[in-house]
Amino acid sequence: MKLVSSRRQITKNSRVLAYKFLLGVSSLALIGSAGVLSATDPAYAQVNFEDAISQKVDTDQPMLLEARELQYDFDNDVVSAEGAVEIYFDDYTLQANKVVYDRKSGRFKAFGDVRMTEPDGNLIQAQSLDLSDDFKDGFIKVLQIDTPQFTRLMAESAERKDDNLTTLTDGVYTVYTTSAKPALWRVKAAKVIHDQNEQVIYFEKPSLEFLGSSILTVPYFEIADPSVKRKSGFLTPNFIYKSRVGYGTTIPYYWALDPHYDLLTTLTPLTSQGALLTATWRQEVEGGEYSLTLGGINQFQPEKFEGSSGDKDFRFIVNTEGGIDLTDRWTAGWNLTYATDRAFRDDYGFADFGAAEEKSEIYLRGQSETNRFEAALYAFQISQEDNPDPFDPANPTPPFSPVDDDLQSKQPVVHPVIDHSVIFGQSILGGELAYTSNITSLTRDKTDAFSINNEDRFRGVEGTFTRASADLSWKRSFIDPFGQVFTPFAYAKTNLYFLASADKNVTALTGDAVAFTGMPAVGLEYSYPILVGFDGGHQIFQPTAQIIARPNEQRIGELPNEDAQSMVFDASTLFEWDKFSGFDRNEGGTRANLGLQYRLQFDRGAFASALFGRSIQLAGENSYAVPDILDATGDSGLQNDLSDYVTSLYFDTNTGVRLGANARFDEHDFSVQRAEINTSGRYGPVSAALGYAFLAEREDAGVDEQRQEMVGSTNISLSDTWRMFGSMRFDLVNGNVVQDMLGIGYDDEGLSLSVSYAEDRSRNNGEPVEQIFYFRVGLRTIGDTSVSTGR
Incomplete structure (x- = not known):
């Protein structure tokens, strides 16, 4: 090293020249976007560079510099680095053609292709920058800031003041994409001000440009810093027109009150009905979260809702939803809704009423690998309006007529329903033992009755109904040397009913205050999968037969039916031990279920599967032929000893085209009674889905013509x-x-x-x-x- 014209110079032609500056409190900061290099050690100007390296100084924030040429002008107290300069400091990086630090003026300058990266991922590009060493003031030319959120700020110049405000002159705000395609929109403003303390970006005289043309100009607006996840302020409005409420616009304001709770309020002025106000409070609590939503309006013209329950001055809705993890296996929660009328959510469907729905519930749930428990309370506030033409018993209108039109009073309050299921880990007689229980208790203000072809049917009975059910089942599979699979099984179902307060005057219900039913069963399932291989795949033919022996079902039509009202017999339920959908009905008699399953599998992934079968009542009384108080089984396809035929087909090409179908055919003439076909696929730029549904006439259910x-x-x-x-x-x-x-x-x-x-x-x-x-x-x-x- 030699002294040349009072300037100490170190030169290397390679970019790998690297020195660690141990400069005490040296640091690198950004102007939201730019940075400064500061050397504040007073001994720095009096020692040569190599001595500075070896000095024992504070090394908490070391700096790594790479450059082709490094110069120290001790006369002018200037340090400069030139030629592919790279500076690494405290997770910041700076690249430039030249970097100069003037200790006398306390200014830090970078020139030529300046690129600076912040620890949070922001990339700053500029022609040049000039900053004070206290980081509070600075200036930068031809600026571009790219953030990790793929937003971009550009300006001819930018100025930083008070270590907080960065002002961009003739600024542009837009987004960029990973595909490098230019954004179709941008916001151009005379000034863009970034307030780092408030985490807000302000735009003065902004213009929204689309495809290079201005489509909207406003005096002022602001947005949250893109890195901010939650920030108080106005949100983007929505615009509405509905004939009954008129024109309107939402004015939402978000209140970021705390990291653990917030509030969203929305005012929606409507030309015909006044102002709708909604508010949603959300809060995190230990182990969970909850929300509370309120909505209300004092209608200017309630007569526009004449004929519905919305024909009133003041209407409101309240909903609260939440859930808390009590342990890693137990959860408690709720979703409760109340509205002044059943039409409120539909009439003002453009508004956000939280998780409001017809069903309200409070629940407790627990689950492990072999054990599941759920207890819940339910209430219902339906949205369906009452029939505008009340039923006249003296002049019924076949085939279907309500006995009473007050739909809401027919809805039950369930208090509670409890389900518990256990699969025992230890085998019993080499098989799997499982237990399922259910307790259902509900109260209904009015009997839910209707008439079909002048015959009364009952969905529910006035009063309080309680049932406790317990089911125990066992099964075990054996495979013989020929590949045949034998699965013996057995189960027992018990129901205990409490009917003391149920209305027995309008139905054929038993007069007993307490009733008991039981259903034991034993059965055997046999299947023989036959594998046939071929070049490119294989086929599986699997005949399956199932026989179940049981006594007759007890007291059909004498007990309520609340949860076994849905009766769908198809290929998916063919091999169910009991085809009823709930606990209130138990399949009785000896029955056989027969079917043939087929699967065609190709090595490249495409496959087709099909099932064809039927069910046969072998002995005893057919439960599906005897109507209960609802008579949901009359046209089920199981009402005769020889059931209808059921079939299903599924095909998947493994290239995006899928087809699924199931159908039920009449046992006598093979006419279609029920069919569903769904297909979806994609070819080139077109994707499509098509579904077909057919339901034959069901006179027993009041459907006197087919539907397609x-x-x-x-x-x-x-x-x-x-x-x-x-x-x-x-x-x-x-x-x-x-x-x-x-x-x-x-x-x-x-x-x-x-x-x-x-x-x-x-x-x-x-x-x-x-x-x-x-x-x-x-x-x-x-x-x-x-x-x-x-x-």
Whole structure:
């Protein structure tokens, strides 16, 4: 090393020259976007560089520098690095063609292709920067800031003041994508001010530009710093038009009160009905979280809802939802809703009422690998309006008529329903032992009755009904040397009913205050899977037979039926030991279930599977032929000793095309009684789904004509970003479109927009067709807004 013209110079041609500056409190900071290098050791100017390296100074924040040339001008007290300069300090990096630190003026400067990376991932690019060594003031030219959230700020110049405010002149805010495609939108403003303390970006005289053209200019607006997850402020509004409420716009304000709780309030002025106010409070608590939502309006023109329960001045809704993890296996929670009327959620469906729905519940759940417990309380506030034409017993209208029109009073309060199931870990007689129990207790204010062909049916009975059920089952499988599978099984079901307060005057219910039923059963299932291989795959033929011996079901029609009202006999239930859907009915008599299963499997993943079979009542009374108080089994396909035939088919090409179908055929003439076909697939840019449903006449259920419908939907990718979509539901019997929708959308990493138009004729109540127009646009980091119209 030599002294040249009072300047001490160290030069290397290689970029690998690296020195650690142990400069005491030296540091590197950013202007939201830029940085400064500061040397504050007073001894620095009086020693040569090699001595500085060996000095014992504070090394808490060491700095690593790489450059082709490093110079120290002791006369002017200037340190400069030139030629592919790279500085690494405390998780910051700085790259530039030249870096100069002037100790006299306390200024730090970087020139030429300046690139700086912050610890949080922000990348700052500039032509040059000039900062004070106290980091409070600075200036930068031709600035671009890219954040990890894929947002970008650009400006001709930027100035930093008070270690907080960064002001960009002629600034542009936009997003960028991983595909490097330019964003279709940007916000251009005379000034963009980033307040790091408030974590807010302010725009003065901003203009929203789309495809290079300005589409909206406002005096001022602000957004939260993109790195901020929660920030108080106004959110993007939505716009509404509905014939009954008029025009309106939501004005949402978000209150980030604490890291563990927040509040969202929304005021929605409506030209026809006044102002709808909603508020949602959310809070995290130890082990869980909860929310409380309120919504209310004092209607200006309630007569617009004439004919429904919404015809009143003041209407409101309240919902609370929450859940708490009591342990790693136990959870308690609730979802409770109350509204002044049943139509409130539908009439103001554009508003967010939290998790509000017709069912309210409080629950306790526990689960392990072999044990499951759930207890719940339920209440229902239905949205369906009462029949506008009350039933006249003197002039019934076959085939289906309500006995009483007060639908809400027929809804039960369940207090409680408790389910418990256990699969015992230790085998019993070499097999699996399982236990299931259920307790159901409910109260109904009014009997839920209706008439079909002048015969009364009952969904539920006035008063209080309680049932305790306990089921125990066992099964074991054996495989013989030929591959045949034998599975013996047995079960016992018991029901204890408490009927003291149930209304027995309107039904054929037993007069007993307490009733008991039991159903023991033994059975055997046999299957013989036959594997046939071929070049490229294999086939499996599997005949299956099942026989179950039981006594007759007891007291059919004398007891309530609350949870076994759904009766669907198809291929999925063919081999169920008991095909009833709940505990209130138990299948009785000796029955055989027979079927043939087939699977075609290709080595490349495609496969097809099918099942065909039927059920036969061999001895005893057929439970499905004897009606209970609801008579849900009359047209089930099981009401005769020889059941209808059931079949299913599933096909998967492993290339995106799938088809599934199931059907039930009459036992006598093989006519279709029920059928469902669903298929979906994708070919090139087109993806589509199509469904078909058929239900034959069910006179016993009040359906005097067959029903056939098709539902289809499609999505066509016009390009990487543009798509068209649509759907239709068509009534094949009446030859009319029930619902239809058509739309177009655009989606990329910075912009999402869609426009759709839909029609709904499904109400069948004489009202005009509901026409729904919906437009949505979302600018990433700015927000989403929508415009919707409806009835």
